Amino acid sequence: MKKRVMSRLILLISVLFLSSQSGHAFELNGFADVSFTKSTDGADEFRKGDFAFGALDLYLAQTMDDIDILVELVVEEGDVLDLERITLGYTFSDALKLRAGRFHTPLGFWNTSYHHGVQLQPTIDRPHFLRFEDDGGILPVHVIGAYVSGRADTAVGAIEYGAMLGNGPRITSEDGVVNVLHPNNISDNNNSKAIAFNAAISPSAIEGLKIGLSGHIAEIESDATVTSGIVDTLDQMIIGVALTYSIGNIQLASEYFSIQDSDNSTATDEDFTSNAYYGLITYTLLDKYVPYLMYENISVKEDDPYFISLGTVDTREMIAGLRYNINYRSAVKGEYRRIIDMGDLDWNEYALQWTLAF
Amino acid sequence: MNNMMRWGVAVGVMVLLLWGNAYAMARELAIVANKDFPSNAVTAARVKEIYLGEKMTEGGVKIKPMEHHDEVLKKRFIEKVMGSSIDGYKAYWIKKFFQEGITPPTNKASSADVLQSVAQTSGGIGYVWADEVKGDGVKVLLKVEVGN
Numbered sequence: 001m002k003k004r005v006m007s008r009l010i011l012l013i014s015v016l017f018l019s020s021q022s023g024h025a026f027e028l029n030g031f032a033d034v035s036f037t038k039s040t041d042g043a044d045e046f047r048k049g050d051f052a053f054g055a056l057d058l059y060l061a062q063t064m065d066d067i068d069i070l071v072e073l074v075v076e077e078g079d080v081l082d083l084e085r086i087t088l089g090y091t092f093s094d095a096l097k098l099r100a101g102r103f104h105t106p107l108g109f110w111n112t113s114y115h116h117g118v119q120l121q122p123t124i125d126r127p128h129f130l131r132f133e134d135d136g137g138i139l140p141v142h143v144i145g146a147y148v149s150g151r152a153d154t155a156v157g158a159i160e161y162g163a164m165l166g167n168g169p170r171i172t173s174e175d176g177v178v179n180v181l182h183p184n185n186i187s188d189n190n191n192s193k194a195i196a197f198n199a200a201i202s203p204s205a206i207e208g209l210k211i212g213l214s215g216h217i218a219e220i221e222s223d224a225t226v227t228s229g230i231v232d233t234l235d236q237m238i239i240g241v242a243l244t245y246s247i248g249n250i251q252l253a254s255e256y257f258s259i260q261d262s263d264n265s266t267a268t269d270e271d272f273t274s275n276a277y278y279g280l281i282t283y284t285l286l287d288k289y290v291p292y293l294m295y296e297n298i299s300v301k302e303d304d305p306y307f308i309s310l311g312t313v314d315t316r317e318m319i320a321g322l323r324y325n326i327n328y329r330s331a332v333k334g335e336y337r338r339i340i341d342m343g344d345l346d347w348n349e350y351a352l353q354w355t356l357a358f
Numbered sequence: 359m360n361n362m363m364r365w366g367v368a369v370g371v372m373v374l375l376l377w378g379n380a381y382a383m384a385r386e387l388a389i390v391a392n393k394d395f396p397s398n399a400v401t402a403a404r405v406k407e408i409y410l411g412e413k414m415t416e417g418g419v420k421i422k423p424m425e426h427h428d429e430v431l432k433k434r435f436i437e438k439v440m441g442s443s444i445d446g447y448k449a450y451w452i453k454k455f456f457q458e459g460i461t462p463p464t465n466k467a468s469s470a471d472v473l474q475s476v477a478q479t480s481g482g483i484g485y486v487w488a489d490e491v492k493g494d495g496v497k498v499l500l501k502v503e504v505g506n
């Protein structure tokens with residue numbers, strides 16, 4: 001596996017080198033991070049105190065004869081190479097842009113603002129419910145499809161919108177042990193396409209405020225290897241509300257998602273509504289020091305087959321942290337995490353992370 | 359004229375001379391665009407949107423912003439027009455480039471390069487010192503006083 005990763009990286013670097021000899025030189029950029037996490041007790045994976053290199057995130061973007069291309073490759077855990085994003089795009093006007101490929105689902109604020117480069121996000125990790133599919137995330141944060149978006153200045157403020165059509169996700173078994181969402185990269189496993197939308201307004205009356213609404217509708221099936229949860233198919237509707245507000249050195253961000261699952265199996269034929277939300281407050285001092293506080297909550301409706309398949313449990317977590325910006329490319333973050341409740345367990349974690357953009 | 363009045367006149371003349379000298383030395387920065395650019399004038403707020411990659415088209419023409427390599431001029435532009443620090447501006451573009459794949463303004467080595475590229479590029483827009491603007495292929499959309 002490592003040989004395959006290395007050969008692909010060498011291929012990528014060769015392509016970049018050859019491109020530099022042609023008229024369209026791609027500039028390779030990336031992110032890297034190293035972290036240390038220690039949990040005090042509980043059944044936590046970090047109880048021994050673990051150093052870990054995070055993701056090596058390589059990306060390139062270029063506009064060639066008015067066609068935009070963006071590619072993001074991530075090496076995770078040393079031997080997993082994922083093509084996280086690849087999009088082709090064309091900008092007709094500020095009010096109409098078309099993108100096609102694999103991209104982040106236009107759901108809420110965090111998922112469209114922060115991708116894999118952790119240097120950009122204020123905290124060490126994403127909120128639990130917004131984690132990537134293969135990290136145990138519960139929302140379809142990646143999608144393969146087409147996306148139109150745009151922005152317009154109006155009398156009441158700047159309005160942004162987006163609408164997407166793509167493959168819906170499925171639930172599959174990873175290593176035969178853990179079930180995860182899968183974005184169906186190559187083909188859809190049913191006839192129903194997933195649709196998503198988002199709309200946001202930055203009202204001119206309140207500078208620094210942005211309010212958004214987003215949604216995602218899909219039919220979800222699970223692979224035959226998944227033995228728990230979804231029996232037949234499940235219709236899912238996700239509705240999200242996001243709010244960000246900057247006032248002086250203070251930044252607030254909060255998102256709430258309602259996840260409604262309708263089980264189509266003849267055995268149950270039930271509806272379930274679960275929800276997840278987080279609130280984050282940061283304060284920027286001298287452009288260098290950014291203390292932050294985040295609270296996250298996931299409330300799962302009992303017997304919801306979707307969450308049974310994914311093994312998701314009720315979760316409450318409080319994080320207090322400090323980010324120190326060494327310069328505009330690099331930062332060190334330190335966090336104390338209080339896992340108040342995760343499946344009736346509770347424990348503490350301490351984490352450090354050093355990140356770099358290059 | 360008594361001594362008090364003479365001193366008053368002398369101090370007044372000195373203040374006027376110093377103010378005039380300072381005014382004479384205050385430099386202006388010019389936002390220039392290709393002569394076929396759909397607008398003949400822009401506001402500083404619009405320039406900021408363009409250089410943040412928020413506004414990408416104007417009247418059906420794709421805007422192609424260009425950056426000046428000269429550190430002094432670039433610093434004045436970023437601080438006075440963009441209202442940001444150099445590091446804040448660079449950090450913004452790392453984020454924007456990564457998030458949306460929008461490429462940052464292209465760097466040009468000198469004012470002559472900026473003027474030449476803007477003149478030759480449909481939708482081209484750039485900034486130079488106002489007293490360096492020359493050539494038929496560009497037009498000035500905005501002048502901004504950026505201090506000494």
